[in-house]
Amino acid sequence: MxxxxxxxxxxxxxxxxxxxxxxxxxxxxxxxxxxxxxxxxxxxxxxxxxxxxxxxxxxxxxxxxxxxxxxxxxxxxxxxxxxxxxxxxxxxxxxxxxxxxxxxxxxxxxxxxxxxxxxxxxxxxxxxxxxxxxxxxxxxxxxxxxxxxxxxxxxxxxxxxxxxxxxxxxYYAGEVKVLFAEQFSRAADGGVGYAKAAGNYGAQFYPTSLAHAKGYQQIIWTDANTHEYLEEAGTMNIFFRVGDTLLTAPTSDRILDGITRKSVIQLAEDNGITVEVRRVSVAEIKEAAKNGSLKEIFGAGTAAVINPIAGFEHAGDAFELPKLENSYASFFKEKLMNIQYNLSEDPHGWRYGV
The missing domain is CATH 3.30.470.10 (Aminotransferase class 4, branched-chain amino acid transferase, N-terminal domain)
Known part of the structure; x- marks a missing residue:
């Protein structure tokens, strides 16, 4: 510039x-x-x-x-x-x-x-x-x-x-396991969830400390009205891989419009990976974990870029995720970092020279 x-x-x-x-x-x-x-x-x-x-x-x-x-x-x-x-x-x-x-x-x-x-x-x-x-x-x-x-x-x-x-x-967070929220909420309809307001993060610290006490590193928040739909984690947007399809919640006035999230969706489309941006229910993900079709959960954000999640718990049910050789998480992290460090082509013009 x-x-x-x-x-x-x-x-x-x-x-x-x-x-x-x-x-x-x-x-x-x-x-x-x-x-x-x-x-x-x-x-x-x-x-x-x-x-x-x-x-x-x-x-x-x-x-x-x-x-x-x-x-x-x-x-x-x-x-x-x-x-x-x-x-x-x-x-x-x-x-x-x-x-x-x-x-x-x-x-x-x-x-x-x-x-x-x-x-x-x-x-x-x-x-x-x-x-x-x-x-x-x-x-x-x-x-x-x-x-x-x-x-x-x-x-x-x-x-x-x-x-x-x-x-x-x-950034390496070690093995991350999460709780699906049952009681607390990150944001509500009509609120400031889509804004990077300081109070959004301060309000998460207490519920997250309760999760830490149970041996979990983060919470995946659910919708404030029913706690039936998965939305985002404390500092990351969340993706679920069911079969070979990637699922993530749509942005709204409750969910941050994450820049890494948008980039992952675009890279998936560029590489022929099916992405469904829609409401993702707790019941759907638990059922996928039970029948073996849930392959991955990972977070996307600036600090960690992509953060794989090793397991989750909800309502007393605990699930471990498989360890994959060629995970979507590692694929997207490599693609993103190659663009960020000027190691690959930048077809969407994301890189900005200082």
């Missing part, structure tokens, strides 16, 4: 902290790069963006984000190929989604030129933090918070849009 005529104030660190980072032993989301992007919304307009040293914020205790949860975020990754070129994967989808999330939370939408020029400049400055090698990446977290110091229950008049970055290794 060519440079845009956007005025961004830039302040650089006097010395990088990169030498103190062990890139072979990274805990996901714990280490952050030298700089961050910041832009404030004041007096009805987004102000001049800044890139400055990563540092704590000074924020009033009465800032509305603390009291009414006006906060949305995105998750993205930057990749570096063998020639040191930096790539993003479908960033326009992330930009559109954070503004869709903002709109639902009564937060002013962020200008596209500010987003792309700010992100481009930030990634160029942090290029050394993006390690080469398949599996290595720079996780990118754009987010917006309400900053007006006022505790009356109404939308904020001021906001802070930020982008912070964290180096990441290949």
């Amino acid at each position: 060519s440079d845009l005529s956007i005025d961004i104030k830039i302040s650089k660190v006097s010395e990088s902290k990169i030498q103190s980072v062990d890139f072979n032993n990274l805990t996901f989301g714990k280490v952050f790069t030298d700089h961050m992007f910041v832009c404030n919304f004041v007096d009805g307009a987004w102000q001049t963006p800044e890139i400055k040293p990563y540092q704590p914020l000074t924020i009033d205790p009465s800032a509305r984000v603390f009291h009414y949860g006006q906060a949305v975020f995105e998750g993205m990754k930057a990749f570096k190929d063998a020639d040191d070129q930096i790539w993003l994967f479908r960033p326009e989808d992330n930009f559109n989604r954070i503004n869709k999330s903002s709109h639902r939370m009564a937060i002013p939408e962020f200008p596209k030129a500010y987003f792309f020029e700010g992100l481009t400049q930030l990634l160029r400055m942090e290029s050394d933090w993006i390690q080469k090698g398949k599996g290595n990446s720079l996780y990118i977290r754009p987010f917006v918070i309400a900053t007006e110091p006022a505790i009356s229950a109404s939308p904020s008049n001021s906001y802070k849009f930020m982008i912070i970055c964290s180096p990441a290794q290949s």
Whole structure:
């Protein structure tokens, strides 16, 4: 992308902290790069963006984000190929989604030129933090918070849009087993389930902790009305392979329009794999597990790309999934990562050079 005529104030660190980072032993989301992007919304307009040293914020205790949860975020990754070129994967989808999330939370939408020029400049400055090698990446977290110091229950008049970055290794969660939700819900009709609102994730932590206590790593949420239909997991959209057909729930105002999800559906169609985007019932999947036609369950999301699921439990019934030599999960992960790391053709134009 060519440079845009956007005025961004830039302040650089006097010395990088990169030498103190062990890139072979990274805990996901714990280490952050030298700089961050910041832009404030004041007096009805987004102000001049800044890139400055990563540092704590000074924020009033009465800032509305603390009291009414006006906060949305995105998750993205930057990749570096063998020639040191930096790539993003479908960033326009992330930009559109954070503004869709903002709109639902009564937060002013962020200008596209500010987003792309700010992100481009930030990634160029942090290029050394993006390690080469398949599996290595720079996780990118754009987010917006309400900053007006006022505790009356109404939308904020001021906001802070930020982008912070964290180096990441290949994500391996170990063997993942899940519970199908019977009581708790992630989202309801007419709610904010389709938005990446901070509260959606905070509300999941307690039910998920109950699942952990039973030896399960995640929950696959069911619909709030009947708990009969499977929707998505905590940080991933979910796919089921029954026979050779891939099933996944349709997006709605309860389900996040996942970018990895959309990519998997397209890659399946490209490679002659039948995909059915429809409601998937708990009873259907349990029956498929009993009769042997359920071959795989896997999650799709930015952090893990594709995360295979080894087994599930519902209403006291536990099921193990077969270990497959040539799984759909491994096939899609390979296809996606080859595009992300500029190792294969990109027929849909998903790759974005920085």
